[in-house]
Amino acid sequence: MEVAVITRHAIANYGSLLQAAATQNALETLGHNCRIIDYVRPGEVCTQLHKCQLQQKPRWNRTPLRRRVYGTLCYTENVMAGRLFESARRQMLHLTAPYSTAQELTANGPKADVYMTGSDQVWGPMEDGTYDPVYRLTFAPKGAKKVAYAASFGSTELSKPLRGQFCRDLRQYASITVQEDSAIALLHQLGLDGKQVIDPVFLPDDAFWQSLLEPISAAPGSYFLVYQMHKDPALCAYAKAAAKAAGKPLLRLSASVHQATWGGKFIYAPTPGQFLHYIKNAACVITDSFHGTAFSLRFGVPFAEVLPTNCTGTRNHTLLTLTGLQSRLVTDPTDIALTATPINYAPVHKKIETARTASLSLLREMIEK
Secondary structure, eight states: OEEEEEOSOSSSOHHHHHHHHHHHHHHHHTTOEEEEEEEOOGGGSTTTHHHHHHTTOTTTSSSHHHHHHHHHHHHHHHHHHHHHHHHHHHHHOOEEEEEOSHHHHHHHOOOOSEEEEOSBSTTSOOTTSOOOGGGGTTTSOTTOEEEEEEEOOSSSOOOHHHHHHHHHHHTTOSEEEESSHHHHHHHHHTTOOOEEOOOGGGSSOHHHHHHHOOOOSSOTTSOEEEEOSSOOHHHHHHHHHHHHHHTOOEEEEESOGGGGGSSSEEEESOOHHHHHHHHHHOSEEEESOHHHHHHHHHHTOOEEEOOOSSSOTHHHHHHHHHHTOGGGBOOSTTOGGGGGSOOOHHHHHHHHHHHHHHHHHHHHHHHHO
């Protein structure tokens, strides 16, 4: 089967790129040809992204001078990170021709036997706060087979107008699978059925992830690692205190230059292979990122999870519940002993393998039935 996948592969985010690569690998392992639809919205092009981000920054959007300062600060950072991730995408993903609008996709989209909405927060708001119907496969030819694997809404509710749009578009799907518990509830509110699956980063075997690792200078177990998506002074303070108590240096990974001031030895924009290796070699990972947690689980690394406060942590909570590791949530900012508490990964990996087997079976069924 020829499978065309639309997902959030093109943003400067390690989890977004690596989940797309994992989805591609899973489909190819099942014997199908997979292409990732190279859809990059105009506002998500690295040279234009600061304009999109500015719409969500009222403090910086008040006057022409503030807008100019914000653009100057963010433009270079976005371009540097964008070029790194663009190079990695070209190496790791089997991409279609580039598209930037729904009209282009409708007029001359890729031909496929199955069109699939992939993982990540594809059904949530974009950088500019809008919801993009392209991720609901509205461009696919009439009568085309549409499915979704591990799609995420990124929130727990939809406005009434959005519910109508989602209901209309998702009714055209032959099969829908999602990640988080709240997504199942949202589908039920829309009068739709769906099944729950595990994130695609858990689908490939160990050899796949080992093949992506790139050398780093840090020795295994010699450092604490913080991987942070949201500005949170409490998380920064917690990571520094935990590393100090353990007597280990704190490393911070990010493709955002401004995180250099957030604490820890700053490692700017490692490659995806280095990013994976830094997580694999860490004594402990402290993160608010879903994929920071997912790769800690994947590699059997101790971690502490600080849930983001912007309602995007539903996937995180679902994953911790699945693995029985709700105790790794930081509920007390003074409880740095949590980071010194080992995890018995034998039962955890058994649960993950059960979910992986079931999810691969559902993926095969969706594509082939």
